[in-house]
Amino acid sequence: xxxxxxxxxxLGSELTQGLWNVYGKExxxxxxxxxxxxxxxxxxxxxxDVLKQKNLFDFIQKNNITQIYHLAAVLSAxxxxxxxxxxxxxxxxxxxxxxxxxxxxxDKVYWPSSIAVFGPNTPKVNTPQDTVMDPxxxxxxxxxxGERWCEWYHNKHGVDVRSLRYPGLIGYKTxxxxxxxxxxxxxxxxxxxxxxxxxxxxxDTFLPMMYMDDAVKATLDLMEAPAEKxxxxxxxxxxxxxxxxxxxxxxxxxHIPDFKISYTPDFRQAIADSWPKSIDDTAARKDWGWQxxxxxxxxxxxxxxxxxSTTEVL
Ligand code: VAH
Numbered sequence: 676x677x678x679x680x681x682x683x684x685x686l687g688s689e690l691t692q693g694l695w696n697v698y699g700k701e702x703x704x705x706x707x708x709x710x711x712x713x714x715x716x717x718x719x720x721x722x723x724d725v726l727k728q729k730n731l732f733d734f735i736q737k738n739n740i741t742q743i744y745h746l747a748a749v750l751s752a753x754x755x756x757x758x759x760x761x762x763x764x765x766x767x768x769x770x771x772x773x774x775x776x777x778x779x780x781x782d783k784v785y786w787p788s789s790i791a792v793f794g795p796n797t798p799k800v801n802t803p804q805d806t807v808m809d810p811x812x813x814x815x816x817x818x819x820x821g822e823r824w825c826e827w828y829h830n831k832h833g834v835d836v837r838s839l840r841y842p843g844l845i846g847y848k849t850x851x852x853x854x855x856x857x858x859x860x861x862x863x864x865x866x867x868x869x870x871x872x873x874x875x876x877x878x879d880t881f882l883p884m885m886y887m888d889d890a891v892k893a894t895l896d897l898m899e900a901p902a903e904k905x906x907x908x909x910x911x912x913x914x915x916x917x918x919x920x921x922x923x924x925x926x927x928x929x930h931i932p933d934f935k936i937s938y939t940p941d942f943r944q945a946i947a948d949s950w951p952k953s954i955d956d957t958a959a960r961k962d963w964g965w966q967x968x969x970x971x972x973x974x975x976x977x978x979x980x981x982x983x984s985t986t987e988v989l
Contacts, residue, residue, distance in 0.1 A: 704738060745769060769821050845887060856882060874939070875941045911962075920936065
């Protein structure tokens with residue numbers, strides 16, 4: 676059985692749906708610390724707090740869990756407001772899962788990292804798989820430390836833990852969860868609802884981004900690859916596109932001609948400025964055949980078409 680921890684989040688909800696589609700609802704138990712909403716309400720869900728180690732261990736034993744997708748975390752922007760809790764959840768949550776993997780000989784563990792592990796001194800263009808990493812947020816520090824823990828548990832205890840450094844993830848099925856790249860999700864909802872959006876980043880803030888369907892596919896492809904193909908046990912760079920608020924706004928205007936964007940940069944600008952502009956994902960493409968399907972044009976078309984059909988557009 677597969678356990679998803681943090682299934683209620685932006686990535687968790689869509690990854691859970693992807694896992695239900697592939698493995699069947701009865702084989703994938705979605706869990707979070709609060710009751711589900713949206714796309715999760717139709718499935719196999721239970722309350723579970725990864726910080727309560729005994730509850731986690733009992734849950735794994737009772738449900739014969741053989742794989743764990745551990746997605747519960749505090750993201751970059753929220754983490755800067757609650758740094759101690761961000762460190763606590765992001766680090767102790769991961770270590771509870773890695774200890775459970777050893778204790779119950781879990782077949783495979785998935786844990787998401789992020790481009791937030793890179794910082795001001797990291798090369799910003801085509802950021803390499805192995806490079807200088809000086810993350811400037813508690814979230815990024817916890818993801819960098821988490822990568823080190825994953826590699827250590829793999830080398831010391833043989834845990835088959837796999838990870839991806841996601842760029843900003845963009846989907847229309849769930850609200851974003853307190854990240855710096857959330858503008859790229861909000862902009863679509865606001866374009867449909869109000870034909871205008873006030874962006875919290877400057878117009879020329881280029882960031883690596885990815886459509887949620889590509890992120891879910893990359894995750895399932897990584898987890899289904901034979902173990903001998905997985906050469907990176909910290910976390911793989913993956914990328915599909917980079918764009919700025921100005922570029923995504925221009926793309927939306929092609930579909931909604933009177934869409935208007937304005938800019939009011941806030942504390943998240945400094946976080947975005949510390950991250951790369953583009954990522955080199957050669958290793959992922961070579962080791963397990965990573966191949967994105969969505970660029971900005973195709974993503975915008977897909978999201979607006981789906982939002983049009985789900986929200987009353989006057
Ligand atoms: C965040 N969406 O903004 C996440 C992600 C690269 C960004 O890690 O914190």
